[in-house]
Amino acid sequence: MNNTSLPVASDSGEQLPTSIDPSSRDIVSADDGHAVRLLDRLADQVWYFSSDIGGDRPEVLARNAVRFGVLSILCFFGFFGLWASFAPINSAAIAMGKVILDSNKKTIQHLEGGIVASIQVKEGQTVKAGDTLILLDETTAKAQYELLRKQYVTALATEARLLAERDKKKEITFPEELLSGEHDEAVVRESLDSQQRLFISRRGNIEGQVSILGKKIQQFKEEIQGLGSQSVSASEQITLLEAEIQDVQTLVNSKNAPRSRLLALQRQLESLKGMRGEYGATVARARQSIGEAEIAILNANNDFMNKVNEELKETQSSLADLEERLRASKNTFTRITITSPISGIVVDMQVHTVGGIIRPGDKIMNIVPTDDPLIVEALVSPQDIDVVREGLDANVRLTAFKSREVPPVHGKVTQVSADRFDDPNTGAAFYKARVVVDKDELAALGKDIEMYPGMPADVLIVTGERTLVSYMFAPIRESFSKSFREH
Template structure:
């Protein structure tokens, strides 16, 4: 009804002057509708920013890797390439020979160490036989010439040992003989001295009775005194001879101990040498064995760096990479320090493959598997943490066909760490600046 009443007014106002026409024309309902639409949109926007939440993500750059990791083929020592048995992209089986290095140097080193080890063992056997007095049992792998020389040396050492002990024994016997002679003299004098003493006393009685001449008494007394002095000297000599015999026994024991100590010291040195050479032989054998570089897993050859027979390779040089077959892909990415505190295992992720723009081909979902416990230094980036994430699928649809993802593809990993109200994005900087300004002097 209201529109019907307004219609005549609009027609009447058309015949009025322009200024009066504007004054008498009713407002257009379109303007009011536009205003209400704007107000409604503003209210909805305020409500959405206040109550609506959006995902908070931490972004990390990385690449796709097999979950069993690609295996790098490297030589342990420098060498010359003797054979190349694979080519780029070739599939290989575990244990298959990839590269052969010239084994001449390593084999010569192994033979040298083996000979030295065998010689050390022969010397150890010889010294043990010398100390134990047993037979000389040569190891079966010993050099015959060396075994013969060591056998002759053992016989010479035994003769020397026995001759020196025999000389010491002869010295003991000589001193014992001298001691026995002295002891016999002492016994003889101990028997004759009492008799001479008795005769001297008898001559003294006869001298006092005037039955013998004084000269006869003095001769007997002189003999007695001489015998008594000789007995004292022989007793002293007997003590010296006994000491000499004891000293000779000690010298023999010391000589035997010295010889055994010398041989034991030499034995310990050669046993130590043999043990050290045994370890070196194990290393040399290992070096000789690894002159053939084999595939550690089933996979495909990539990144071949050697193509020339006779070329020289250096220790730990990357010669090629074996990428495993039939192993699910994972994402290995590096997350910055400022984000790592909000990332935990099990969080959902979105993976964007650089090769396939996500705006056209979409993203791949997954979840965080693990986060490293320590940071590593990366050039031009600083300290970052390694993150591993799984993929829900290992292929992406391109032009209607499924295209498999490949190891090494660069990706962007978006980890959903939580949700946040939109208004907080606008208020947080203001609140932070306000708090910081309140603390300033």
């Protein structure tokens, strides 16, 4: 290696060395020649700048200052460029939001509406689940309910009586619902007594018809029996008379008896035969009457059963309709007492006048739950919805407090709406994201720092990491991606 140094002229005319004395590099081995050459050049430059700084002329000092400044700027931008290119920074979607209840406030409404009879609460009052809020006038609802209940009880008793008639029972078996005291006792007793009397009356009527027809049948049977005896007697007389006629005929032939006697006996014989024939015809008519009576009994029973079955079908159909109407009427009657569905605080009361009218479906008041957790509802821009999803971290700043005193609180996105919403006033579009705030972190801020429903908040939803250079050049890349396209 050549250790000869070349002279370099300074501004003062002095020659400066451009290399380090070889004796100062004895500790470096021959294998490190490349490193030695780099150290030589660095030492030469340091020596050169040292020589210039050592100058005492103003232009030398100014030039050195410029060199130092330029070198510093280059170093700064170099390090900044490296940091901007490789150092990751969090990217976030910024959204306005507010504190809400996790299950939202409950709006109290009434299905049918009515006249206000009594107001039991006032604005800001704390109520428990099941507490009475407002009483409506019960006159119409109660009258309708009582009327339907009476009709229902009557239909139940009627059904029991018709079932007993259909099954030919001797007494009515009423359902347990009528005997358990579930319905008004006076109404039930009246219905049971009425159906019992009707059961006895109708049963007596059909039994009376059958009894009359049965008696007729018995009479016809007795008549047939009597006619049979008379017919037998006539037959016996005919037999005797025929024998006598034969004897007289012999006497007449021998001229020992007049012919007139023979003719009289023959007339008597024909009369007996006629009577015997009439007895037979009368028996036939009696037997026909018995058949007709038996058919009448059968028809009476059939007509009665058909009537019972028809009435039973109508009663059961009416009973089903009454059951539905009674259930609806009972619900309506029950709803005259408007109660709180949850424990909470009464807000935004719309009813203040006793005797006032509540229209069906109108808002009466709101109940703000006191035991529901508070969350932050963030309104996410549609441009950010592609990167906002459930499970992302978020930083929530409660803007009601001073930002210098209250730092952001960590939270997590638990739900993102499936469709967008439009503000009816401004027309702005947004998606709703629910953010749950870390309770421990919020409690650590102090007792005075609490969230209240409706409190505004700024939400930064952390969507990922990217470098500053990537962020700065994103608009340019997007512009290029849209360029040179035909529309």
